Amino acid sequence: MAPCQSLFFLFLFTLASVPSNSLATFFPGAAYQSLLKQAKTKTSKPKLPFKTHYFPQTLDHFNFHPKSSKLFYQKYLINSDYWQKGAPLFVYTGNEGDIEWFAANTGFLLDIAPKFKALIVFIEHRFYGESMPFGKHSYQSAKTLGYLTSQQAMADFAVLIRSLKQNLSSVASPVVVFGGSYGGMLAAWFRLKYPHIAVGALASSAPILQFDKLVPWSSFYDAVSQDFKDVSLNCYEVIKGSWAELEAMSTQKEALSELSKAFRTCKSLRSTDSARDWLWTAFVYTAMVNYPTEANFMKPLPAYPVQQMCEIVDKFPSGATKLGRAFAAASLYYNYSRSENCFEIEHEVDSHGLHGWDWQSCTEMVMPMTSSKASMFPPSGFNYEEFAAICQMKYGVSPRPHWITTEFGGERIRNVLKRFGSNIIFSNGMQDPWSRGGVLKNISSSIIALVTEKGAHHVDFRSGTKDDPDWLVELRKQEVGIIQKWLNEYYADLRHG
Amino acid sequence: MAPCQSLFFLFLFTLASVPSNSLATFFPGAAYQSLLKQAKTKTSKPKLPFKTHYFPQTLDHFNFHPKSSKLFYQKYLINSDYWQKGAPLFVYTGNEGDIEWFAANTGFLLDIAPKFKALIVFIEHRFYGESMPFGKHSYQSAKTLGYLTSQQAMADFAVLIRSLKQNLSSVASPVVVFGGSYGGMLAAWFRLKYPHIAVGALASSAPILQFDKLVPWSSFYDAVSQDFKDVSLNCYEVIKGSWAELEAMSTQKEALSELSKAFRTCKSLRSTDSARDWLWTAFVYTAMVNYPTEANFMKPLPAYPVQQMCEIVDKFPSGATKLGRAFAAASLYYNYSRSENCFEIEHEVDSHGLHGWDWQSCTEMVMPMTSSKASMFPPSGFNYEEFAAICQMKYGVSPRPHWITTEFGGERIRNVLKRFGSNIIFSNGMQDPWSRGGVLKNISSSIIALVTEKGAHHVDFRSGTKDDPDWLVELRKQEVGIIQKWLNEYYADLRHG
Numbered sequence: 002m003a004p005c006q007s008l009f010f011l012f013l014f015t016l017a018s019v020p021s022n023s024l025a026t027f028f029p030g031a032a033y034q035s036l037l038k039q040a041k042t043k044t045s046k047p048k049l050p051f052k053t054h055y056f057p058q059t060l061d062h063f064n065f066h067p068k069s070s071k072l073f074y075q076k077y078l079i080n081s082d083y084w085q086k087g088a089p090l091f092v093y094t095g096n097e098g099d100i101e102w103f104a105a106n107t108g109f110l111l112d113i114a115p116k117f118k119a120l121i122v123f124i125e126h127r128f129y130g131e132s133m134p135f136g137k138h139s140y141q142s143a144k145t146l147g148y149l150t151s152q153q154a155m156a157d158f159a160v161l162i163r164s165l166k167q168n169l170s171s172v173a174s175p176v177v178v179f180g181g182s183y184g185g186m187l188a189a190w191f192r193l194k195y196p197h198i199a200v201g202a203l204a205s206s207a208p209i210l211q212f213d214k215l216v217p218w219s220s221f222y223d224a225v226s227q228d229f230k231d232v233s234l235n236c237y238e239v240i241k242g243s244w245a246e247l248e249a250m251s252t253q254k255e256a257l258s259e260l261s262k263a264f265r266t267c268k269s270l271r272s273t274d275s276a277r278d279w280l281w282t283a284f285v286y287t288a289m290v291n292y293p294t295e296a297n298f299m300k301p302l303p304a305y306p307v308q309q310m311c312e313i314v315d316k317f318p319s320g321a322t323k324l325g326r327a328f329a330a331a332s333l334y335y336n337y338s339r340s341e342n343c344f345e346i347e348h349e350v351d352s353h354g355l356h357g358w359d360w361q362s363c364t365e366m367v368m369p370m371t372s373s374k375a376s377m378f379p380p381s382g383f384n385y386e387e388f389a390a391i392c393q394m395k396y397g398v399s400p401r402p403h404w405i406t407t408e409f410g411g412e413r414i415r416n417v418l419k420r421f422g423s424n425i426i427f428s429n430g431m432q433d434p435w436s437r438g439g440v441l442k443n444i445s446s447s448i449i450a451l452v453t454e455k456g457a458h459h460v461d462f463r464s465g466t467k468d469d470p471d472w473l474v475e476l477r478k479q480e481v482g483i484i485q486k487w488l489n490e491y492y493a494d495l496r497h498g
Numbered sequence: 499m500a501p502c503q504s505l506f507f508l509f510l511f512t513l514a515s516v517p518s519n520s521l522a523t524f525f526p527g528a529a530y531q532s533l534l535k536q537a538k539t540k541t542s543k544p545k546l547p548f549k550t551h552y553f554p555q556t557l558d559h560f561n562f563h564p565k566s567s568k569l570f571y572q573k574y575l576i577n578s579d580y581w582q583k584g585a586p587l588f589v590y591t592g593n594e595g596d597i598e599w600f601a602a603n604t605g606f607l608l609d610i611a612p613k614f615k616a617l618i619v620f621i622e623h624r625f626y627g628e629s630m631p632f633g634k635h636s637y638q639s640a641k642t643l644g645y646l647t648s649q650q651a652m653a654d655f656a657v658l659i660r661s662l663k664q665n666l667s668s669v670a671s672p673v674v675v676f677g678g679s680y681g682g683m684l685a686a687w688f689r690l691k692y693p694h695i696a697v698g699a700l701a702s703s704a705p706i707l708q709f710d711k712l713v714p715w716s717s718f719y720d721a722v723s724q725d726f727k728d729v730s731l732n733c734y735e736v737i738k739g740s741w742a743e744l745e746a747m748s749t750q751k752e753a754l755s756e757l758s759k760a761f762r763t764c765k766s767l768r769s770t771d772s773a774r775d776w777l778w779t780a781f782v783y784t785a786m787v788n789y790p791t792e793a794n795f796m797k798p799l800p801a802y803p804v805q806q807m808c809e810i811v812d813k814f815p816s817g818a819t820k821l822g823r824a825f826a827a828a829s830l831y832y833n834y835s836r837s838e839n840c841f842e843i844e845h846e847v848d849s850h851g852l853h854g855w856d857w858q859s860c861t862e863m864v865m866p867m868t869s870s871k872a873s874m875f876p877p878s879g880f881n882y883e884e885f886a887a888i889c890q891m892k893y894g895v896s897p898r899p900h901w902i903t904t905e906f907g908g909e910r911i912r913n914v915l916k917r918f919g920s921n922i923i924f925s926n927g928m929q930d931p932w933s934r935g936g937v938l939k940n941i942s943s944s945i946i947a948l949v950t951e952k953g954a955h956h957v958d959f960r961s962g963t964k965d966d967p968d969w970l971v972e973l974r975k976q977e978v979g980i981i982q983k984w985l986n987e988y989y990a991d992l993r994h995g
Contacts, residue, residue, distance in 0.1 A: 059898075063559075064558055064650065065640060065643070065861045066641055067640050069644065070895075143563060147561045150560060150562065153561065163900075195907075196907070196914055196915075197906075197909065197914045364562045365562075398564070399567060407653075407656050407657055408656070409694075410694025410695075411694070412694065413992075414694075416991045416995040418693075420697075420987065420991070421693040421919060421920050422693070424917070498913040
């Protein structure tokens with residue numbers, strides 16, 4: 002049995018019933034969104050302080066096949082409220098979703114822009130949001146999707162940034178790139194590949210080592226489990242035990258009807274697997290967004306939601322089933338706002354436009370993950386051949402599992418980068434299971450790891466609030482100080498160069 | 499009127515008669531090779547101390563279009579005479595021609611391999627020599643040629659090197675890349691883009707700044723002219739004046755017949771342009787290979803051939819025409835070995851398989867060149883629109899003239915690289931006109947420029963001879979010392995990392 006972390010696996014179980022494969026996704030399509038009502042309110046997007054632009058972008062930067070020079074329009078957002086000519090550009094290297102969603106959840110840039118008189122630019126990643134190279138046909142087949150790669154995305158950023166600075170008549174403006182999660186990987190790699198375009202990168206929660214065999218494959222789920230265990234050993238054990246109860250039900254005749262009732266589903270369940278995935282998603286994403294304040298990233302959640310979940314589990318009367326407790330805990334994730342009367346467990350809404358990650362996982366972004374016996378999830382392995390066969394079946398594409406480490410490195414990263422490169426901050430919160438694939442120790446005097454014990458998935462990028470704990474205020478202050486240093490150095494070089 | 503530096507311009511004048519465009523080529527197809535007899539001897543290649551291998555290589559590393567995963571066989575040469583497991587790999591990043599030719603002219607690697615117990619690898623660049631992705635159809639159209647780019651070539655190197663080290667069971671072996679001319683650009687860029695694969699690069703005669711407006715467009719021909727002027731002002735003035743005499747002939751009725759006689763052509767000339775190109779090539783390439791010892795790179799030539807040419811010019815009896823003297827000087831280039839009874843001025847033989855550079859010039863490698871009034875060549879400009887129109891006509895492709903500087907940088911290179919990157923030697927000889935587009939000053943303690951006043955096009959890469967002057971012996975010694983330092987550092991890091 003395998004955990005179902007991504008849309009990929011929804012298809013997997015529906016179509017192929019091939020078990021034992023697990024791949025990484027940062028935000029699995031915000032799957033299992035509940036109730037149409039909520040889906041409707043989601044579409045009325047918050048008003049963001051950005052102006053929308055579209056840039057004519059080249060389809061393929063790395064070959065000159067006649068089809069490569071086709072142009073498409075890449076979306077980007079600009080805030081120039083604080084901008085002064087010559088001052089820096091703060092560029093967010095967009096990741097696998099609508100750029101507005103990342104802009105809405107990266108208030109940090111708006112918070113710090115006045116100090117630097119910076120222009121803020123959020124660039125949408127090709128094949129996400131409105132940046133569709135082939136319009137509504139963009140996801141049609143490998144012939145169109147083939148152009149969705151991280152290197153093409155970075156070349157897009159390079160071309161767009163260079164053109165933008167020329168149009169601003171401010172070519173000497175330094176550029177600092179920012180990114181979180183996959184966007185953070187892109188920010189770090191961008192500094193490494195395009196140092197002539199970005200003077201530095203703040204890569205938050207960027208698991209650039211989650212490839213090949215750079216970190217143990219079980220580290221992600223071990224880390225989720227550790228988050229729960231640290232709060233309550235009982236909580237961890239209840240969740241760990243719940244899967245067997247669910248598994249046992251799948252052999253019973255009346256199980257689906259009973260489970261539908263217990264899980265308060267809006268429609269009768271067709272498979273116990275859905276219930277498992279639903280629970281599983283709740284625990285993983287709650288660990289990721291285990292923020293110190295109330296927040297609404299994937300879902301509205303209270304401060305330190307893992308702790309809240311475990312309180313729910315621990316307070317149950319004795320005699321309650323483990324599955325019932327796990328359901329109650331998961332309900333915090335899906336219904337903290339108490340607006341749900343029932344759960345659309347099998348009705349998936351991709352409200353942030355994240356589904357392209359499935360293709361990326363089948364090509365470059367092969368991040369194998371397994372669940373060890375020590376984790377609170379059911380054990381699962383990773384079989385590359387099966388995985389490759391499914392990608393072949395779905396897209397007619399073969400993954401290149403060693404390409405990312407060939408193109409961007411990772412092996413002996415400390416030895417390589419301490420002699421090469423500069424001006425990268427890798428920030429990670431240890432509550433975030435992705436941190437295990439991140440850079441957690443300083444590499445050199447200017448390739449710096451900022452690690453917080455209580456931080457979660459790119460918490461530093463969220464808007465500051467009055468309730469932020471001291472360690473978070475301090476983390477952001479350190480980041481601002483380091484960026485200031487990069488810029489001082491850049492301007493000094495410019496004057497004397 | 500424009501100088502005809504490349505095959506490109508041969509076509510240009512024949513087909514389109516569009517003047518005033520000049521683009522860079524390193525070795526323009528060894529055009530104007532004389533006499534079939536010589537062409538025949540050329541094909542019997544010297545026996546090189548290398549074993550030939552072929553590597554299954556991916557057609558397009560940067561997209562996942564179904565056609566991209568096609569494999570082709572990339573040729574590479576190996577010498578393991580001095581190799582000890584764990585010792586370094588010295589990899590030559592092949593350029594725009596048959597790899598054997600570069601291997602035969604890069605004896606430096608064989609000279610220094612014993613000291614380092616290094617494995618020597620010469621990798622052929624895709625679309626040159628035998629490394630043809632579509633066999634004999636490789637040059638058919640932009641649909642096949644489209645995959646001939648520098649980034650694809652570098653990704654080839656990365657994939658091949660990584661695989662090779664695994665097959666050698668020596669993954670911790672450090673790799674140093676070496677390249678001359680375009681291969682030198684690739685070596686330097688490879689260290690910048692793949693620092694996790696190469697610990698350092700020796701880039702000899704690598705004009706990485708010959709793009710966009712990084713250096714004056716007239717610098718190349720100004721430098722050729724300076725080489726001649728430094729030897730003899732009279733020589734410079736005679737050559738400078740010869741073009742007008744040739745131009746004047748083109749209006750005369752009997753000119754071609756007279757010129758054919760004067761130039762001892764095997765067949766009657768069809769155009770005075772051919773004679774101009776023939777002269778022009780001789781002066782440019784003699785400046786490039788103005789080596790301190792007798793050598794046979796493009797052609798057999800004596801030591802310091804520019805000086806020899808000018809002696810011929812200067813010794814002429816007064817009253818001789820400038821054109822006659824220029825012809826006599828050029829004859830040194832074409833007939834130093836005195837084996838030619840006549841010259842095949844319009845019969846071009848591409849004996850080193852260099853013609854793919856024409857495509858590269860029409861896509862990425864846009865290196866605009868003009869001839870200023872100060873040069874000894876007829877004045878010429880560069881009109882981008884005309885140039886682009888010709889590329890469109892020839893290949894159905896539009897050049898991307900700003901792509902190289904976007905992808906690899908170059909603007910404010912000192913400021914960028916003094917804060918980023920390490921372990922690159924840029925070596926240049928000031929006799930080489932390409933040196934004007936090179937890095938001529940140290941950038942940091944480990945990005946080092948080695949400049950010799952009397953050096954010519956990657957002279958340091960030639961096999962050592964007993965006649966080598968002290969400055970050349972010293973230059974190579976410095977290079978070996980720096981490479982030794984990189985390797986010591988690497989091994990120390992490996993022990994302590």
